[in-house]
Amino acid sequence: xxxxxxxxxxxxxxxxxxxxxxxxxxxxxxxxxxxxxxxxxxxxxxxxxxxxxxxxxxxxxxxxxxxxxxxxxxxxxxxxxxxxxxxxxxxxxxxxxxxxxxxxxxxxxxxxxxxxxxxxxxxxxxxxxxxxxxxxxxxxxxxxxxxxxxxxxxxxxxxxxxxxxxxxxxxxxxxxxxxxxxxxxxxxxxxxxxxxxxxxxxxxxxxxxxxxxxxxxxxxxxxxxxxxxxxxxxxxxxxxxxxxxxxxxxxxxxxxxxxxxxxxxxxxxxxxxxxxxxxxxxxxxxxxxxxxxxxxxxxxxxxxxxxxxxxxxxxxxxxxxx
Ligand code: NAP
Ligand code: 8YV
Numbered sequence: 091x092x093x094x095x096x097x098x099x100x101x102x103x104x105x106x107x108x109x110x111x112x113x114x115x116x117x118x119x120x121x122x123x124x125x126x127x128x129x130x131x132x133x134x135x136x137x138x139x140x141x142x143x144x145x146x147x148x149x150x151x152x153x154x155x156x157x158x159x160x161x162x163x164x165x166x167x168x169x170x171x172x173x174x175x176x177x178x179x180x181x182x183x184x185x186x187x188x189x190x191x192x193x194x195x196x197x198x199x200x201x202x203x204x205x206x207x208x209x210x211x212x213x214x215x216x217x218x219x220x221x222x223x224x225x226x227x228x229x230x231x232x233x234x235x236x237x238x239x240x241x242x243x244x245x246x247x248x249x250x251x252x253x254x255x256x257x258x259x260x261x262x263x264x265x266x267x268x269x270x271x272x273x274x275x276x277x278x279x280x281x282x283x284x285x286x287x288x289x290x291x292x293x294x295x296x297x298x299x300x301x302x303x304x305x306x307x308x309x310x311x312x313x314x315x316x317x318x319x320x321x322x323x324x325x326x327x328x329x330x331x332x333x334x335x336x337x338x339x340x341x342x343x344x345x346x347x348x349x350x351x352x353x354x355x356x357x358x359x360x361x362x363x364x365x366x367x368x369x370x371x372x373x374x375x376x377x378x379x380x381x382x383x384x385x386x387x388x389x390x391x392x393x394x395x396x397x398x399x400x401x402x403x404x405x406x407x408x409x410x411x412x
Contacts, residue, residue: 096393098138101125101149104162107382108140112389126152138389147173157409158398160388162381163372164188164244165322167295171404180405182388182398185244187380188372193248195346195371196290196320203316203344203365204230230316230341232256238286240279240303241293241321242268249290261286264293279303283310288318295322303327308334315340320371323348332357335364346371 098116100109101124109118119136121128124144129152136153139145142162147170150156158180161169166183174181202208206228213225235258239246242262250260250273261274263282268275276282279302283289289311293299303317303326311317317340319326328349334340335358342363348354351369358364372378388398396409 096138097133097136098140098389099133099136099153100140101128101145102141102143104140104142104385105378105382107379108162108385111383111386112140115390124149129153138392140385140389141169144168145174146170150174150177150179158182158389158392160385160398162385165294166402167322167324171402175404178407180392180398180407181402182385182392182400183402184381184384185400187384188377189244189248191374191377192245192292192320192371193252195367196245196249196292196318197252199320199344199346199365199367200288200290200316200318201232203318203342204228204232204235206230206365208365209362230314232258235259235288235316236261236286237288237290238262238276238282239273240282240289240291240325242271242273243292245320246290246292249292258288259286280307280310283307283315287312287314288316291317291319291321291325293321293325295324299325301325301327301330303331305330305334305339308340311340313338313341317343318345319343320346323351328355328358332361335361 096116098112098118100118100120112118119133124146126148134153135155137155137157139159141159145159145168150173156179159169159174160182162184164183164185166181169181171181210225213219237253237258237260239250239262242250242264253260261276261282263276263279291303308330331343332355335343344365346367347369354366384400388400391397391399392409
């Protein structure tokens with residue numbers, strides 16, 4: 091079968107550039123969501139999925155010829171990877187091309203949270219500067235802070251490099267220490283939370299990280315503590331965080347990701363000591379274009395060379411000769 095006849099399924103929304111680029115070589119089939127009930131019988135020959143969201147096992151099982159799932163994003167927690175491994179389906183993601191953008195956003199969110207810059211801008215825009223005078227001094231500052239990174243992979247390291255220029259002390263917690271770095275390694279998350287006052291979360295959303303930012307960790311972070319999450323919402327126990335912010339167990343939080351996106355709890359939005367972003371850490375045109383190109387590039391490479399450009403570590407597969 092010529093490559094132009096290979097069907098690529100796109101469940102739900104995705105960056106238009108992915109579709110535009112693939113449409114020249116493949117037959118693109120769009121369905122509203124990753125619901126297998128939306129598949130018609132002739133779509134059983136779909137060989138690739140391009141997705142920015144979920145791919146459950148049931149969708150994979152409705153597609154017996156499926157070979158590759160190209161995920162739009164470095165985090166691929168929406169894809170049932172264990173099932174893909176069992177079926178021999180390759181999963182690819184978009185590492186590296188978004189690293190610097192996400193690290194930039196993490197620093198912006200940290201500064202917004204500490205120095206209340208969004209609130210200060212609202213003060214100006216609402217005419218309060220001229221009517222009422224100067225915006226109140228921010229109770230928190232980056233000066234003298236001690237930052238602990240939960241995750242020191244591609245993005246965590248890029249955040250740490252930026253933080254060096256701010257003159258703060260830097261520590262990290264991961265499962266294994268990284269060689270050749272001067273940052274203090276902590277073998278436990280709660281141990282690190284006990285000695286830093288600023289915790290930046292940049293781990294993947296997995297079973298092992300699920301709700302690990304809990305009441306105990308927040309209590310260890312302490313009353314001057316600030317939590318920044320640019321990883322996944324599932325890593326934070328959101329109810330425990332709200333309770334900690336309300337009771338002054340920690341001083342503030344900056345969040346780009348949430349447990350049940352796009353729903354954000356009213357209780358979180360009502361708090362004055364938080365800075366909230368709608369999952370925009372990689373959301374510039376230039377970076378999303380690069381991610382889109384990598385999604386399309388993975389599918390093209392799979393059918394042209396038999397290998398994905400950036401398969402996830404669990405699926406280092408090559409294409410079987412057909
Ligand atoms: P990466 O290079 O794979 O780094 C992951 C880091 O997390 C590694 O340091 C890893 O170290 C650590 N880690 C993994 N599981 C852990 C665990 N159970 N306990 C402690 N540490 C753990 O990934 P990346 O490219 O930096 O991306 C990280 C995540 O950021 C993505 O998976 C995604 O969820 C999120 N992200 C969010 C946005 C956004 O828009 N907000 C954008 C991009 C990425 P060890 O393996 O040694 O534990
Ligand atoms: C994207 C992300 O916003 O790469 C990730 O893991 O969370 C973000 O860059 C998201 O994946 C878009 O679907």
